[in-house]
Ligand code: 5AD
C-alpha cells in the first residue's frame with residue numbers, strides 16, 4: 001500500500017492497522033511531507049487555527065517512584081526537592097489567570113504528602129477564585145481519590161502510559177504495574193474527566209513496532225488529549241548514556257494521531273522544543289494545537305528537572321507567554337480564547 005492510500009484511509013476511517021502505521025512512521029521525503037501536510041489540514045478542519053495555552057504549575061518535585069528516565073526519580077539524591085503550599089499554588093493559579101490563561105495544569109511527581117483532602121481543597125479554592133479549567137497531572141491514585149478530585153471541580157487529567165511494551169514498562173518502572181496504570185486511565189475516563197495520555201519516543205530498546213502499538217493504544221483509550229515527547233537522557237539517571245529520542249519520529253507520531261483522533265487536543269511539547277529549537281513550531285505545523293508554558297517562578301522551574309536543558313527555564317512567566325504568542329502568530333495561527341475544551345470530549349458527551 002502506498003503512503004498516499006494509507007493517508008486517505010486514515011482520513012476516512014480514522015483507523016489504521018499496525019503495519020500501515022509502521023509504514024507512516026518510516027515515511028521519508030515526499031511521503032513524510034504528505035503525512036505532515038495532511039495532518040495539518042485535518043487539524044485545521046477539526047480544531048481550527050486556534051492554539052490554546054495551558055499554564056503549567058509544577059507544584060512538587062518529590063516523587064515516590066523510580067522511573068529510569070526521569071530526573072525526579074526517588075533515587076536521584078542530587079535532585080532538588082520542593083513542595084509548594086496550598087495558598088502558594090492558589091496564588092500562582094490566580095496569577096496565571098491574570099496573564100490570560102484559562103486552563104491551569106497542576107503537575108507533580110507522585111507525592112503522597114498531598115492527601116485527598118488537601119488536593120480537593122486546592123482545587124476548590126482555585127475554582128472559587130478564578131474561572132479556569134483545572135487539569136491534574138499527579139500520577140496514579142485510588143478510584144476514590146480520582147472521584148473526589150472530580151467532585152471538587154477538576155476537569156481534566158493527564159497521565160501518559162509511557163510505553164505499551166509491557167517488558168519495557170516493567171524494566172523502566174520498577175515497582176509499578178502497567179495494568180494498574182491502564183486501569184487508572186479507564187477510571188479517569190469513566191469519571192468524566194477529559195482524558196489525556198501518551199508516550200515517550202525513543203526509550204532505549206523501543207522499536208517502530210512498539211511505537212505503532214503505542215499509537216493504537218492512545219486510540220483505544222479514546223484520549224481527548226494526547227501528549228507525546230522525545231526521551232531526553234538525564235545525567236543523574238540510569239539512562240544517562242542512552243541516545244535521545246528522535247524529533248522526526250515524534251512529529252510523525254503527532255501527525256498520525258491527529259489523523260486517528262482528528263478532534264483531540266495535542267500539545268507541541270516542551271521536550272520537542274528542547275531537542276530542536278524549532279521543535280514546537282514543527283509540532284504545531286503537523287497536527288498539534290496546544291502549548292503548555294510553565295507559569296511558576298524561576299526558583300521552582302530550575303528544580304523541576306525531568307530532563308536537562310529544558311527551554312524557557314530562565315524566562316519569567318510573562319515573557320514566556322509573550323514569546324509563545326509571537327510564535328503562534330508567526331505561524332499564521334491565533335491564540336485560543338476561553339478554556340479550549342477538547343472537541344473530542346464535547347462530541348462524546
Ligand atoms: N525525557 C523526556 N520526557 C520525560 N518525562 C519524564 N522524564 C523524561 C525525560 N528524561 C516525561 C514523562 C512524563 C512527563 C511528565 O514527562 O513522559 O509522563
Ligand code: FES
Nearest residue numbers: 063065067070073
Ligand atoms: Fe516520578 Fe516516574 S520518577 S513518576
